[in-house]
Amino acid sequence: xxxxxxxxxxxxxxxxxxxxxxxxxxxxxxxxxxxxxxxxxxxxxxxxxxxxxxxxxxxxxxxxxxxxxxxxxxxxxxxxxxxxxxxxxxxxxxxxxxxxxxxxxxxxxxxxxxxxxxxxxxxxxxxxxxxxxxxxxxxxxxxxxxxxxxxxxxxxxxxxxxxxxxxxxxxxxxxxxxxxxxxxxxxxxxxxxxxxxxxxxxxxxxxxxxxxxxxx
Amino acid sequence: xxxxxxxxxxxxxxxxxxxxxxxxxxxxxxxxxxxxxxxxxxxxxxxxxxxxxxxxxxxxxxxxxxxxxxxxxxxxxxxxxxxxxxxxxxxxxxxxxxxxxxxxxxxxxxxxxxxxxxxxxxxxxxxxxxxxxxxxxxxxxxxxxxxxxxxxxxxxxxxxxxxxxxxxxxxxxxxxxxxxxxxxxxxxxxxxxxxxxxxxxxxxxxxxxxxxxxxxxxxxxxxxxxxxxxxxxx
Numbered sequence: 401x402x403x404x405x406x407x408x409x410x411x412x413x414x415x416x417x418x419x420x421x422x423x424x425x426x427x428x429x430x431x432x433x434x435x436x437x438x439x440x441x442x443x444x445x446x447x448x449x450x451x452x453x454x455x456x457x458x459x460x461x462x463x464x465x466x467x468x469x470x471x472x473x474x475x476x477x478x479x480x481x482x483x484x485x486x487x488x489x490x491x492x493x494x495x496x497x498x499x500x501x502x503x504x505x506x507x508x509x510x511x512x513x514x515x516x517x518x519x520x521x522x523x524x525x526x527x528x529x530x531x532x533x534x535x536x537x538x539x540x541x542x543x544x545x546x547x548x549x550x551x552x553x554x555x556x557x558x559x560x561x562x563x564x565x566x567x568x569x570x571x572x573x574x575x576x577x578x579x580x581x582x583x584x585x586x587x588x589x590x591x592x593x594x595x596x597x598x599x600x601x602x603x604x605x606x607x608x609x610x611x612x613x614x615x616x
Numbered sequence: 617x618x619x620x621x622x623x624x625x626x627x628x629x630x631x632x633x634x635x636x637x638x639x640x641x642x643x644x645x646x647x648x649x650x651x652x653x654x655x656x657x658x659x660x661x662x663x664x665x666x667x668x669x670x671x672x673x674x675x676x677x678x679x680x681x682x683x684x685x686x687x688x689x690x691x692x693x694x695x696x697x698x699x700x701x702x703x704x705x706x707x708x709x710x711x712x713x714x715x716x717x718x719x720x721x722x723x724x725x726x727x728x729x730x731x732x733x734x735x736x737x738x739x740x741x742x743x744x745x746x747x748x749x750x751x752x753x754x755x756x757x758x759x760x761x762x763x764x765x766x767x768x769x770x771x772x773x774x775x776x777x778x779x780x781x782x783x784x785x786x787x788x789x790x791x792x793x794x795x796x797x798x799x800x801x802x803x804x805x806x807x808x809x810x811x812x813x814x815x816x817x818x819x820x821x822x823x824x825x826x827x828x829x830x831x832x833x834x835x836x837x838x839x840x841x842x843x844x845x846x847x848x849x850x
Binding site: 409412413414503506507509510511512513514516517518520521522542545546 | 701
């Protein structure tokens with residue numbers, strides 16, 4: 401089994417290899433955990449209506465979404481930390497963020513059976529959408545646990561970490577929202593053809609949202 | 617046989633889940649034996665449930681009996697399979713003292729308690745099956761018995777969870793872990809209800825032909841309950 405080698409248990413509990421304040425980020429382990437967990441959930445997420453092709457695409461796209469969104473936000477996070485004078489703590493902060501992303505992926509994977517089960521008992525695409533919103537919401541909350549664990553000693557050392565901790569999600573969710581829009585479909589509306597990306601994949605989620613609000 | 621009954625007796629008396637052990641985060645239950653016991657108990661109650669469809673001179677009488685008996689343990693097993701990974705991940709995040717095996721053992725024990733209570737109702741179900749021919753009554757009776765068994769199992773689990781995560785030491789951690797078990801129980805209930813809906817029939821409507829599993833796609837337990845309520849109010 402690969403889970404013990406990645407020390408998933410330690411990640412969830414903040415022990416062993418993943419103990420807080422353990423030095424440099426375990427880049428390989430965390431990214432692999434993230435990729436595997438995300439792929440597992442993506443595979444189930446795309447399997448709505450037993451669409452194997454979509455399942456394969458989503459298995460690639462879910463980890464891609466998390467990794468690319470993090471990479472896009474990383475330089476800004478670094479600068480924010482430097483400006484706040486938190487440079488020496490950056491490795492620990494980055495480690496906390498990566499651990500939180502990996503936790504998100506593990507939580508998603510653990511909820512995959514629930515999603516699969518509800519897919520097996522409904523044909524409603526709207527229900528599938530709501531279910532996935534809920535699953536991602538719950539997994540995000542789970543990730544907060546890990547993030548809080550890593551940030552507790554940092555916050556105790558310097559209150560300015562609170563600013564960095566606000567700056568990260570603000571930018572991250574802003575970027576991830578747009579990226580998720582570009583990478584859609586994840587579930588795959590059964591009425592449309594299965595494609596890796598939608599034909600008109602470009603666009604702006606926030607513009608669309610604004611239009612939708614105006615349309616009310 | 618006697619050995620198994622002793623096992624069940626010890627489980628129900630809480631001898632496997634002693635205070636000191638649980639306090640120390642130890643759950644020394646013989647999980648495999650309990651699982652086998654649970655399956656046997658489920659078979660007993662499932663057969664009692666299926667007896668209604670098997671009597672009354674209907675076609676495929678035996679198949680009804682076999683199907684219900686097999687599906688009842690399956691119902692609990694599959695529900696556990698679907699809900700266990702997320703429970704474990706969230707409990708570990710809350711610093712639960714129980715490791716994977718211990719968490720699983722505790723849940724298997726709680727489910728076996730439920731099935732034990734159900735099996736103890738089997739003679740009552742059989743008695744009513746033989747003395748009534750109302751399908752609706754039998755349905756209601758079985759729902760009540762399942763509800764009661766669920767409550768007893770819930771009590772067992774909460775007693776254990778409260779001992780594992782006591783209030784005094786690490787109050788915040790304990791509270792969080794208990795909350796997670798409570799939310800999980802809700803998920804277990806929701807998935808279990810829908811699982812039963814997918815695996816139906818258990819009692820077997822006499823007006824419908826035999827089926828191992830009825831096609832229930834596109835409908836759900838919750839829709840059914842909601843519709844039953846609104847239809848009655850109109």
